[in-house]
Amino acid sequence: EAQVTQNPRYLITVTGKKLTVTCSQNMNHEYMSWYRQDPGLGLRQIYYSMNVEVTDKGDVPEGYKVSRKEKRNFPLILESPSPNQTSLYFCASSSTSSGGGDTQYFGPGTRLTVL
Amino acid sequence: GDSVTQMEGPVTLSEEAFLTINCTYTATGYPSLFWYVQYPGEGLQLLLKATKADDKGSNKGFEATYRKETTSFHLEKGSVQVSDSAVYFCALIDWGSYKLIFGSGTRLLVRP
Numbered sequence: 001e002a003q004v005t006q007n008p009r010y011l012i013t014v015t016g017k018k019l020t021v022t023c024s025q026n027m028n029h030e031y032m033s034w035y036r037q038d039p040g041l042g043l044r045q046i047y048y049s050m051n052v053e054v055t056d057k058g059d060v061p062e063g064y065k066v067s068r069k070e071k072r073n074f075p076l077i078l079e080s081p082s083p084n085q086t087s088l089y090f091c092a093s094s095s096t097s098s099g100g101g102d103t104q105y106f107g108p109g110t111r112l113t114v115l
Numbered sequence: 116g117d118s119v120t121q122m123e124g125p126v127t128l129s130e131e132a133f134l135t136i137n138c139t140y141t142a143t144g145y146p147s148l149f150w151y152v153q154y155p156g157e158g159l160q161l162l163l164k165a166t167k168a169d170d171k172g173s174n175k176g177f178e179a180t181y182r183k184e185t186t187s188f189h190l191e192k193g194s195v196q197v198s199d200s201a202v203y204f205c206a207l208i209d210w211g212s213y214k215l216i217f218g219s220g221t222r223l224l225v226r227p
């Protein structure tokens with residue numbers, strides 16, 4: 001089954017404790033992206049990757065890091081989480097070949113609470 | 116920059132009522148337009164899309180027409196069901212980064 005998976009689905013942590021949210025897709029997609037969803041703000045892009053070893057900042061990259069060492073994985077790293085990073089996080093992927101870049105597939109979401 | 120504005124919710128309807136959720140956009144180019152749906156506790160699912168002016172996207176009884184002259188992409192359904200209760204997001208794509216630019220979402224609640 002074609003899917004985007006995220007782990008963990010729920011996480012409660014404390015300020016300053018490094019964490020990683022994993023994202024994996026099994027569709028051989030070139031493009032992957034992270035969004036955060038906050039009430040009244042919709043979804044905002046954090047980082048994106050056009051392909052392996054190619055990453056770039058989105059609209060709200062402060063406090064986050066990413067890496068793209070393999071095509072299927074795109075982990076989101078919070079080196080020193082703060083309470084304002086409490087949010088619902090979504091990973092997405094799409095194929096940018098054959099003009100398919102506009103159809104993005106989303107993971108189930110990771111609800112992060114930073115105390 | 117590009118942006119999407121959609122009507123505030125929540126929208127509360129009775130089953131079998133007609134639904135309209137308004138969406139307007141601002142874009143410098145010719146973006147594709149989308150409606151995504153988020154059911155409680157789940158991720159976003161693509162509901163429908165339209166890639167050029169006058170295109171009509173449709174799926175599961177929902178429709179939206181890409182209106183370039185009014186920069187709108189309103190979502191409609193003739194007869195809603197309880198199972199349609201969800202949050203609906205209008206979005207456009209920035210072709211430079213493949214970033215989706217979302218509206219703030221509209222919660223729909225359908226009562227039996």
